[in-house]
Amino acid sequence: MNLQSVIEETLAKAAVATKQAMDDPAMKKSISLTTGLQGYNLQAPAKQLVPLMSPFRQSIPRIIKPGANSDHWRTITNIVTPTPFTTSRAAGAAMAYTLAGSAEDGGSGPSSLSAAFKVMGVQGDVDRESQAASQGFDDALAKETANTLLMAMKLESQAFIGGRVTALGAASTPTVALATTAGSITAGSTTYYAMICALNNFAANRARLDQASLGNYNANGENMLPGRAVTAAEFNPLGNVAGCGLTAVSAEGNSGAQTPTNKALKITWAAMQGAAAYAVFVGTTTGAANLKLNCIVTQNQVCLTSLNASGIAADNAAVASTDKSADANGYNGIIEQLLASGSGAYLKNLAAGLTGTAALAEIVEIQDAFSAIYSQAKIGKHRVVVSGIEARTLAAKGILSNSMQIFANPDAGGRLNMTLGAHVGEILNATTGDRCPVETEPWLPGGVILILPTEIPYPSANQATPFQWVGSYDWERWDYSSTTTTGPIYPFEVRCNGVLEAIFTGGCGMIYNVWKG
Numbered sequence: 166m167n168l169q170s171v172i173e174e175t176l177a178k179a180a181v182a183t184k185q186a187m188d189d190p191a192m193k194k195s196i197s198l199t200t201g202l203q204g205y206n207l208q209a210p211a212k213q214l215v216p217l218m219s220p221f222r223q224s225i226p227r228i229i230k231p232g233a234n235s236d237h238w239r240t241i242t243n244i245v246t247p248t249p250f251t252t253s254r255a256a257g258a259a260m261a262y263t264l265a266g267s268a269e270d271g272g273s274g275p276s277s278l279s280a281a282f283k284v285m286g287v288q289g290d291v292d293r294e295s296q297a298a299s300q301g302f303d304d305a306l307a308k309e310t311a312n313t314l315l316m317a318m319k320l321e322s323q324a325f326i327g328g329r330v331t332a333l334g335a336a337s338t339p340t341v342a343l344a345t346t347a348g349s350i351t352a353g354s355t356t357y358y359a360m361i362c363a364l365n366n367f368a369a370n371r372a373r374l375d376q377a378s379l380g381n382y383n384a385n386g387e388n389m390l391p392g393r394a395v396t397a398a399e400f401n402p403l404g405n406v407a408g409c410g411l412t413a414v415s416a417e418g419n420s421g422a423q424t425p426t427n428k429a430l431k432i433t434w435a436a437m438q439g440a441a442a443y444a445v446f447v448g449t450t451t452g453a454a455n456l457k458l459n460c461i462v463t464q465n466q467v468c469l470t471s472l473n474a475s476g477i478a479a480d481n482a483a484v485a486s487t488d489k490s491a492d493a494n495g496y497n498g499i500i501e502q503l504l505a506s507g508s509g510a511y512l513k514n515l516a517a518g519l520t521g522t523a524a525l526a527e528i529v530e531i532q533d534a535f536s537a538i539y540s541q542a543k544i545g546k547h548r549v550v551v552s553g554i555e556a557r558t559l560a561a562k563g564i565l566s567n568s569m570q571i572f573a574n575p576d577a578g579g580r581l582n583m584t585l586g587a588h589v590g591e592i593l594n595a596t597t598g599d600r601c602p603v604e605t606e607p608w609l610p611g612g613v614i615l616i617l618p619t620e621i622p623y624p625s626a627n628q629a630t631p632f633q634w635v636g637s638y639d640w641e642r643w644d645y646s647s648t649t650t651t652g653p654i655y656p657f658e659v660r661c662n663g664v665l666e667a668i669f670t671g672g673c674g675m676i677y678n679v680w681k682g
Contacts, residue, residue: 327366348429348470368410392459509671521562545597554611616674636663
């Protein structure tokens with residue numbers, strides 16, 4: 166018998182044995198889904214359910230200028246208009262130019278405006294075993310690189326909006342009193358104490374912010390909220406580290422002895438330019454250790470309808486002991502550059518809700534901004550950048566003011582299939598007739614409305630947008646070497662070097678400290 170015959174006979178006997186085994190009732194009984202002998206239908210790639218979008222960043226032009234660590238430019242900010250008439254044998258009047266900047270190098274000429282490039286970087290790494298195990302499913306190194314870049318771009322978008330290189334400063338001592346509106350605070354004679362901590366844009370986007378529904382704002386636009394037990398992770402997941410984005414807590418304010426009966430506790434403080442949110446610590450016993458974090462809000466006031474004594478204390482490790490709201494290694498974002506002295510921007514500290522009534526048929530504060538900007542800069546085409554909170558408020562005020570344009574479909578389908586709700590996609594500039602798109606920005610906390618020109622329609626402007634990013638190199642992946650200490654890993658970071666330049670703040674506007682309701 167040759168080798169081939171032996172193989173064929175063996176396979177035939179194995180087939181018979183397998184059939185007999187499968188026909189055995191005991192075998193049929195012992196093999197089931199509970200043994201784990203089934204396929205594992207793992208969907209690839211992994212489901213990544215994390216908000217890492219950066220739409221605002223995508224709208225800012227990016228210019229690469231290699232070979233330097235700063236950028237310089239000159240800007241003509243004004244041309245003094247001469248009288249146009251003259252007489253025979255007399256020359257016409259000359260124009261006078263105003264250039265931004267001051268004398269440099271001891272001369273009399275205007276200096277160049279400048280902005281130093283700043284490095285941004287976010288690290289990532291993947292170990293060798295994870296990289297090997299991910300092959301054929303969702304490549305670990307590619308995933309880590311993409312996520313690191315997405316995170317960096319998200320943080321850059323937040324920096325474009327609210328980056329700051331100088332500290333916010335100390336929050337003012339809050340005023341504490343009983344509100345005229347109803348709440349569930351009922352006690353004998355009690356003194357209530359409060360402290361405030363301000364958050365910059367980065368910190369506000371890491372925190373869980375509290376916002377009342379439109380129905381929980383009273384006639385004064387006051388924010389009606391129940392106190393909650395805010396945890397350290399919800400307030401400041403980074404802990405008390407440099408650049409965490411927090412100011413130190415304010416001095417302690419108190420109400421004096423009060424005897425509330427179903428009342429709310431009203432806490433107010435001075436709004437801080439550049440602050441994106443405020444943490445409110447409250448207690449019935451003096452001292453930071455006894456004041457617990459009850460809410461984090463974007464307005465400079467809150468009416469607490471109840472108190473919670475389980476939040477983190479004002480002296481918790483997650484609370485900054487000194488002002489850590491600035492990052493000297495960064496650059497100022499749009500909000501800070503508009504607030505800067507001499508920016509020429511339209512600024513409005515509203516300290517109230519937006520106004521929209523049937524009699525006025527417009528949202529007054531936005532139309533006031535359009536009108537003021539046109540009067541000063543002769544620009545009517547803008548983009549209105551708002552948070553999700555203000556997007557909802559715009560819809561409510563638009564309907565209330567009878568200024569919303571509603572389009573109806575007269576056919577049978579349109580009559581039977583109605584859409585509930587409204588969203589403001591654009592606002593008509595009443596001054597110029599231009600349609601100004603409304604953009605909801607995920608990394609802009611509530612209380613701020615940015616009005617930015619979509620074009621600069623001046624002859625020979627040589628500039629299309631009011632802001633731009635300029636740098637020596639754009640985002641790139643820089644690979645490091647693994648060591649005997651780290652073992653076989655792929656360490657890297659994504660990195661760029663540049664700065665957000667404010668070219669034309671005079672055509673911009675900002676309404677801040679906007680209360681909901």
